[in-house]
Amino acid sequence: MASTVTDMPLDAVALMSTVLEGILYGFSVLMFIGTIWTFTYKKRMREVNRPIAAVAVLLFLLSTMHMVVDIIQLEDGLVKYRNTFPGGPAAFFADYTQETYVVKVAAIVTQTLLADGVVVYRCYIVWQSVRVVILPCMMWCAVAVCGGFTVYGLSLASDANTVFTDQTGHWLTAYTFFTFTTNLFSSGLLAYRIWTIKRNISRIHTRRGIRPIVRVLVDAAVLYSATTFSVIICFALSNNGAYAIGNFLINPIISISFYMVFIRIAINKDTRPTVSGTVETDRGIPLHYHMQTLQTACKDNDILLAKIGIHPASLI
Template sequence: MASRGIPVDTGALMTAVLEGILYGFSLLMFMGTVWSLTYRQHVQNINRPIAVVAILLLLLSTAHIVMSIIRVEDGLVKYCDTYPGGPVAFFADVSQETYVIKHPLYVLQTLLADGVVIYRCHVVCQSVRVIILPSMLWCSVAITGIHAVYSVSQSGSTTSIFTQELATWVMAFFVSTIATNVLSSGLLAYRIWAIERNVATIRASTKGTMMPIVRVLVDAAVLYSVALFITLICFLCSNNGEYVMVDMVMPIISIAFYMVLIRIAINRNRNRRCLSTVGTIAETEQGDLQEYPMKPLQVHISRFTRSDSTSAYEMGNERQPSGRRSPPWASEK
């Protein structure tokens, strides 16, 4: 099957540049994630599983971009004049070691990111039945991804990624990961929205709302899904842009993961500051009460009665002091 689109050597150079830009952005977001996980936190209170996942995503992205740079250097410099067919034939060869190594890294990155989304869905929904279908799709991602990588590693130098024996497994891999991401993220966002809606009916204030987290979850899912859809469309059209998109998806996965973590940490720190402010106000008011203790009050209760015969108001249980003259308005008419 003939490929279309940009030349493969131009696509390889474009891939290295675009992936490098996105990788730099993901590196900055990783620093923000580390700050959000450790800000005013004791070592024993740090969420270690999330920290490990964030570090693994960074390591996989770093290894992938290193292999991309090595592949570009090999095709355009090292083997530019010695490889039969030149750089175009070199980058079209899917049996190259640098090309084969990049795809297991991409599959691991995908499995790790999708697994985290499914785990979050399980934690929020508190139900195993909810994640049965996403877990089956995750297993499909693993099976199709491993088989696609194995098929590429066993292919010859003249084999194209768009041939029928490779295209079937690659297409199944993309469809499975898109379905896993959309379903898991959709269930997670819907569950948080439903909880927020139920709480809002009995809450007078909206300062503790979780809707910003829902919006970030949706944005991250849309960002990842759009990148995968474009990759799938390029692959179905046998367009060489698929090579570019696959490499760009690697840092996009990390960016989508980091942006959710940072938003959750910001929301958590904001709630903590609100609680700290309320506690400070309460302590101040308690100190004021201790400094100015309340004294017992003397209450005098008077009874007003109306006499029809005199048409005057008299105060009950009250005696005029002897030797003193009553005021004019108290005298009878």
């Protein structure tokens, strides 16, 4: 099966991938609308998490631009220059020197930097420690450097097959590897920290649980990481699947993995948590002292969660 995919002409790969990208883009548009709704429904303007909302809008604009450029490129290769481009449509889609292709790859790199940057930012907010995010920040910078050289190298490439063998292929592989490790490592740190927050206030029996948040964050990380890992495998096998996933499918998946965090939490939306059980007290210390101390801890942690776009009222 691998050889069949490898031998598939790039015009056929581009057509199939654009159709699949259009389907995924449609889902991402619906999820974008739902995300904006969760940010603004019954909230004042000052209560909206503006940085996270701005990232959501930018991801939507970048994915829309990518979709439009793909349609233009598809029309050029299969219709406009079908009989005039040397080598036909297959050679057209193998020509990385076209402006449309360079713009498309630049959009993917920018979108990746935004999504990875949000995960690193969330880690810093919940950990409140610069030392914890030093390694994720270094990996994010590596993504930016490798992505920049990838865009530059692809703009000079003339044959799709050389991408797997020349220096551009090394930059592209490094870019994919670093975005994979940055997302996976940062998401792991974020999930672990949220879990420890829950453990520290576990003596209060509330209507809110932390497990749905951790599960949503892990699911989003797995979705994006599985996609980037597939690109790495395809590059290692010199498989045209890397062309399909890396140039078409990964773009809407980045947006979907970002939006799904807010959509799935909004589905579980409930009322504010209230104390529904008892609190064990130490000998000689009044009950209300424990209640006040632990509720203060809950409030502080609610503020941290709200800063990363997870509103406390939406937890169950």
